[in-house]
Amino acid sequence: MRRRRRFWEEILQGPIAEMLFAGQDKAALAALGKRLGDEGDEPWTAGEVYLVGAGPGDPDLLTFRALRLMQQAEVVLYDRLVAPAIVDLVRRDAERIYVGKESDRHTLSQEEINALLIRLAGEGKRVLRLKGGDPFIFGRGGEEIDTLAARGIPFQVVPGITAAAGCSAYAGIPLTHRDYAQSCVFVTGHVRDGRFDLSWDALIQPRQTIAVYMGVGSLAAFCRELIRHGMAAATPAALIQQGTTPRQRVFTGDLTTLPPMIEKEEIKPPSMVIVGEVVKLHEKLAWYEPAAVAPDT
Numbered sequence: 343m344r345r346r347r348r349f350w351e352e353i354l355q356g357p358i359a360e361m362l363f364a365g366q367d368k369a370a371l372a373a374l375g376k377r378l379g380d381e382g383d384e385p386w387t388a389g390e391v392y393l394v395g396a397g398p399g400d401p402d403l404l405t406f407r408a409l410r411l412m413q414q415a416e417v418v419l420y421d422r423l424v425a426p427a428i429v430d431l432v433r434r435d436a437e438r439i440y441v442g443k444e445s446d447r448h449t450l451s452q453e454e455i456n457a458l459l460i461r462l463a464g465e466g467k468r469v470l471r472l473k474g475g476d477p478f479i480f481g482r483g484g485e486e487i488d489t490l491a492a493r494g495i496p497f498q499v500v501p502g503i504t505a506a507a508g509c510s511a512y513a514g515i516p517l518t519h520r521d522y523a524q525s526c527v528f529v530t531g532h533v534r535d536g537r538f539d540l541s542w543d544a545l546i547q548p549r550q551t552i553a554v555y556m557g558v559g560s561l562a563a564f565c566r567e568l569i570r571h572g573m574a575a576a577t578p579a580a581l582i583q584q585g586t587t588p589r590q591r592v593f594t595g596d597l598t599t600l601p602p603m604i605e606k607e608e609i610k611p612p613s614m615v616i617v618g619e620v621v622k623l624h625e626k627l628a629w630y631e632p633a634a635v636a637p638d639t
C-alpha cells in the first residue's frame with residue numbers, strides 16, 4: 343500500500359504530471375502506461391481514436407496515412423459510404439463494426455456512435471472511425487471528436503478526398519477553371535420540413551461552381567429555386583452516380599433538362615450534383631472508363 347502511494351505521489355509531482363499540465367495528454371498517458379507496466383501492473387496503453395476519411399469509393403484514393411492507421415487499429419467503425427473493398431484493407435484481425443445509416447439495416451444513432459467510440463477508447467483500444475470522403479465535409483466528424491475532446495480521449499484526424507473532388511475529377515469536370523469558374527461552393531441539398539437551408543443569392547453568383555451533396559431527392563426543387571432566384575435556365579448541370587467506382591455514371595443537361603432526365607433513370611446512391619459552366623468540359627475531358635458492371639452489383 344505504501345509503495346503504491348509513493349508511486350502515485352511521484353507520478354503526480356513528476357514529469358508525467360508536467361506533460362499533462364503542458365497539454366501533452368497523449369505523451370503523458372503513454373508514459374503513464376509504461377510506468378504502470380514497469381511497476382508490474384497489467385501493461386496498459388491509452389486508447390486512441392483515428393477519425394479517417396476513406397475517400398469517395400476507389401480504394402486507390404485512400405491516403406497513405408489512412409492505410410497506415412488501418413493496419414494499426416484494433417477495432418473499426420465504418421459507414422455505409424465506405425466501399426467494401428476499402429473495409430477489406432483493414433487489419434485482418436481487427437473487429438469490424440458497421441454503424442452506417444441505412445433504412446433497411448440495423449444502425450446506430452449519432453449519439454450511440456459517439457458513446458461507442460468513448461467506450462472502446464476507454465478500454466484502451468486503437469479505434470478507427472472510417473468515414474466516406476472527408477470526415478469534416480458533411481460527415482459529422484466534428485461532432486464525434488468534440489465528444490472525445492470533452493473527455494480528454496486522444497484522437498487524430500486524417501483528411502480524405504471529398505466526393506465533390508473525387509467525382510468531378512473522375513467525370514472530367516474541373517471544379518474551377520480560369521475560363522469558367524473562379525469559385526466553388528459545397529452545399530447540401532438536404533431538405534428539412536420541405537425547405538432548403540441555403541442562401542440562394544450567394545449560390546447564383548456568376549463564374550461559380552456549385553457542388554451539391556445529398557441532392558438527388560431534391561434535384562428538381564433545387565434547380566427550380568436556382569432559376570427563381572435568377573440563374574439562367576440553360577446553366578449546365580451534371581449528376582454523377584457512384585463516382586470513382588466501376589459503377590460510375592454521369593448524366594449532363596441543364597437546370598431544366600437534368601431533373602426530368604434523372605426521374606426517368608433508376609439513380610443509385612450516392613450521387614453528386616454539379617452546377618455551373620464547367621460541366622460543359624465533361625464532353626471534352628471525360629477520361630475515366632468504368633468497368634462494365636451492372637449498376638447494382
Ligand SMILES: C[S@@+](CC[C@H](N)C(=O)[O-])C[C@H]1O[C@@H](n2cnc3c(N)ncnc32)[C@H](O)[C@@H]1O
Pocket residue numbers: 398399423473474475476477478479480481503504505506509554555556557582583584585586587612613614615
Ligand atoms: C453524408 S454526405 C458525406 C460526404 C463525405 N463526407 C465526403 O466528404 O464526400 C453523403 C453524400 O456525399 C456524396 N457522395 C459521397 N460519395 C459519393 C460518390 N462516390 N459518388 C457520388 N456522390 C457521393 C453524395 O451526395 C452523398 O449523398
